[in-house]
Amino acid sequence: MRNEIEEFYNLPLEEKMKYKIRQGDVEGYGTMARVGGIFDWGDKLSMITNPIHRRKPHLLPELPSSLRNNLESYILELQKLSMKLVGFMAKALKIDRKEMEEMFDDGMQSVRMTYYPPCPQPELVLGIFPHSDATGITILNQINGVDGLQIKKDGVWIPVSFLEGSLVVNVGDILEILSNGLYHSIEHRAAVNSEKERISIAFFVNPKFEAEVGPAASLINPQNPPLFRRIGMEKYFKDLFSRKLNGKSYLEHMKVQIEDGN
Numbered sequence: 072m073r074n075e076i077e078e079f080y081n082l083p084l085e086e087k088m089k090y091k092i093r094q095g096d097v098e099g100y101g102t103m104a105r106v107g108g109i110f111d112w113g114d115k116l117s118m119i120t121n122p123i124h125r126r127k128p129h130l131l132p133e134l135p136s137s138l139r140n141n142l143e144s145y146i147l148e149l150q151k152l153s154m155k156l157v158g159f160m161a162k163a164l165k166i167d168r169k170e171m172e173e174m175f176d177d178g179m180q181s182v183r184m185t186y187y188p189p190c191p192q193p194e195l196v197l198g199i200f201p202h203s204d205a206t207g208i209t210i211l212n213q214i215n216g217v218d219g220l221q222i223k224k225d226g227v228w229i230p231v232s233f234l235e236g237s238l239v240v241n242v243g244d245i246l247e248i249l250s251n252g253l254y255h256s257i258e259h260r261a262a263v264n265s266e267k268e269r270i271s272i273a274f275f276v277n278p279k280f281e282a283e284v285g286p287a288a289s290l291i292n293p294q295n296p297p298l299f300r301r302i303g304m305e306k307y308f309k310d311l312f313s314r315k316l317n318g319k320s321y322l323e324h325m326k327v328q329i330e331d332g333n
């Protein structure tokens with residue numbers, strides 16, 4: 072898949088612009104503006120891959136066929152992996168496994184490929200602004216072996232060095248909500264390199280659109296009241312994209328407020 076993704080980014084700009092993010096959309100090719108009008112130092116291609124009927128006809132179906140075929144097989148493998156991971160997490164969290172599997176089975180999934188060009192002054196830019204993923208889990212693959220991901224632990228940015236050929240799994244906001252705060256979504260960012268380009272592909276795993284995002288029913292009792300609000304998945308994503316990515320601010324927004332009377 073590495074070659075096919077590299078080939079995509081090597082296409083002439085006008086070819087890539089066929090996939091550009093259209094007005095009012097969040098999927099497609101481009102870069103994103105962050106708070107303060109800052110742009111990420113990276114070219115992204117984002118698209119929903121599941122459910123199939125939510126695929127935008129001008130994105131995945133129109134990609135060069137070798138890239139599309141590779142992506143399809145990659146997605147199938149990661150779907151299987153993600154269901155296993157979600158099952159293990161349910162067990163560890165003592166969430167009813169059925170409840171968890173039903174939510175994630177045939178869930179909303181998307182991919183984001185990012186090409187981070189080298190930057191002569193890397194200390195002045197970020198490949199991706201600090202954020203936590205709004206997802207259940209994210210499976211990251213750094214396909215050309217160049218590091219850059221950093222995670223925030225106890226207020227300090229720590230570089231993540233990928234073992235060759237390995238995937239990194241990040242806990243996203245939905246899992247923090249589902250686990251009623253037992254798991255914490257990880258705030259992360261990507262630094263860029265002065266000499267080497269970096270390419271990553273993220274696979275985002277979420278509950279189905281028909282599901283509700285909220286603390287798992289099997290965890291809630293009078294001793295463990297819900298810390299987060301419940302909201303339909305469709306609305307969860309709609310509200311997310313009406314905001315600018317900024318640290319863990321969206322998760323904060325999902326917290327139950329004292330004045331809610333909860």
Ligand SMILES: O=C(O)CCC(=O)C(=O)O
Pocket residue numbers: 183185199204211219220259260261271272273
């Ligand atoms: O490129 C990376 O390592 C991180 C990408 C990322 O955080 C994202 O796409 O949400």
Ligand SMILES: [Fe+2]
Pocket residue numbers: 202203204259
């Ligand atoms: Fe991310």
